[in-house]
Amino acid sequence: MSQVLSEVLEEWKCLEEEYQKLQETHKMYLQKLDEISKLQNNCATSISHERKKLQDTSRFIKKCSKRSSEEDSKALLELELKIKTQEHVFSEMEAFLPKKNGLYLSLVLGNVNVTLFSKQAKFAYKDEYEKFKLCLTIILLLFSFICYFFVSYRFLDAILNFLLVWYYCTLTIRESILITNGSRIKGWWVFHHYISAFLSGVMLTWPDGNLYKMFRNQFLAYSLYQSFVQCLQCYYQSGCLYRLRALGERHNMDLTVEGFQSWMWKGLTFLLPFLFFGHVLMCSFCFLILFVGNFFTTVAVVRQKLKSTDQKPKSM
Numbered sequence: 001m002s003q004v005l006s007e008v009l010e011e012w013k014c015l016e017e018e019y020q021k022l023q024e025t026h027k028m029y030l031q032k033l034d035e036i037s038k039l040q041n042n043c044a045t046s047i048s049h050e051r052k053k054l055q056d057t058s059r060f061i062k063k064c065s066k067r068s069s070e071e072d073s074k075a076l077l078e079l080e081l082k083i084k085t086q087e088h089v090f091s092e093m094e095a096f097l098p099k100k101n102g103l104y105l106s107l108v109l110g111n112v113n114v115t116l117f118s119k120q121a122k123f124a125y126k127d128e129y130e131k132f133k134l135c136l137t138i139i140l141l142l143f144s145f146i147c148y149f150f151v152s153y154r155f156l157d158a159i160l161n162f163l164l165v166w167y168y169c170t171l172t173i174r175e176s177i178l179i180t181n182g183s184r185i186k187g188w189w190v191f192h193h194y195i196s197a198f199l200s201g202v203m204l205t206w207p208d209g210n211l212y213k214m215f216r217n218q219f220l221a222y223s224l225y226q227s228f229v230q231c232l233q234c235y236y237q238s239g240c241l242y243r244l245r246a247l248g249e250r251h252n253m254d255l256t257v258e259g260f261q262s263w264m265w266k267g268l269t270f271l272l273p274f275l276f277f278g279h280v281l282m283c284s285f286c287f288l289i290l291f292v293g294n295f296f297t298t299v300a301v302v303r304q305k306l307k308s309t310d311q312k313p314k315s316m
Contacts, residue, residue: 044097047090054083095122095182105176114177122181129174134234136167141227148220154208157216161204164223168197188297195293 098115116122143160171193206212
C-alpha cells in the first residue's frame with residue numbers, strides 16, 4: 001500500500017470517528033429538545049394554575065377587607081403586595097415560554113413560534129430593531145429632502161411612498177414580536193404605525209393630478225420633518241436608555257419610540273417643542289389623528305411624571 005493511500009485511509013478513519021461523535025451529540029440534542037418542550041409545557045400549566053389560585057385569593061381578600069380590623073387590614077395589604085409581586089414574577093417567567101401569536105402575527109406569519117428563549121437573543125433582536133429603524137429613518141429623511149427640494153417626479157414619489165408602506169408594515173410585525181418577548185411599548189405607538197402604513201398606502205395609490213400636486217409638498221414637508229424629529233429622538237432616547245439600563249432602572253426590552261416616555265424626563269432639554277408643536281405646523285388634516293394621538297399621549301405621560309415628582313418629596 002502506497003503512503004498516499006494510507007494517509008487517505010487514516011484521514012477517513014478520523015472523519016468516521018468525528019461523524020460518530022456528531023451523531024451522538026445530535027441525538028443528545030434532540031433528547032434535550034424533547035425535555036425542554038416538556039418542561040415548557042409543565043411551566044405554562046403550573047403558571048396558569050397558580051394564576052387561578054391567585055385570582056381566587058384576591059377575591060377572597062377583597063371580601064374580607066370590607067369587615068376587617070386595622071391589624072387584619074395590614075395583614076391583608078401585605079398579602080395583596082405579595083400577590084402583585086408573584087404576578088410580576090409570572091409575567092417574567094412567561095417571557096421565556098412559548099406563546100400563541102396574536103391575531104396580527106397569526107395572519108402575517110401563521111402559527112410560527114416567535115418567542116426568543118434567552119436574554120441575549122431578546123436583546124440582540126431589540127438592538128437590531130433599533131438599528132433598522134434608525135437606518136430607514138435616515139434614508140427616508142434624505143429621500144424626502146431630495147423629493148421636496150430638487151425633483152418632482154411621480155415615479156420617485158411612488159418609490160418614497162412604497163418605502164414608507166414597507167417600513168411601517170415591517171415595524172408593526174417587529175413590534176408585535178418584541179411585545180411577545182416582553183417589550184413594554186405603549187399601545188398607541190404600535191397603533192400609530194398601523195395608521196401610518198394605511199395613510200402611506202393612500203398616498204401610494206393616489207392618482208397623479210391637480211389634487212395630488214396640491215397636497216404633495218405638504219405631505220413631503222411632513223415626512224421630512226417627522227424623519228428629522230425621529231432622528232433626534234433616537235439619538236436622545238438611546239442615550240437615556242443606555243444610562244438607565246446600566247443603573248438597573250429600565251427593562252432591557254424597552255424601546256425608543258416616536259414620542260415621549262416617562263424615562264425620558266431626565267436631561268430633557270430640546271424634544272418637547274418638536275413633539276408638541278411640530279405636528280401642528282406640518283400635518284395636514286389627513287394626518288390630524290396622528291397628531292392628536294401623539295399629543296395627548298405625551299401630555300398624559302408628562303402629567304403622570306409631574307405627579308410622581310410632586311409625591312416623592314412628600315413621601316420623604
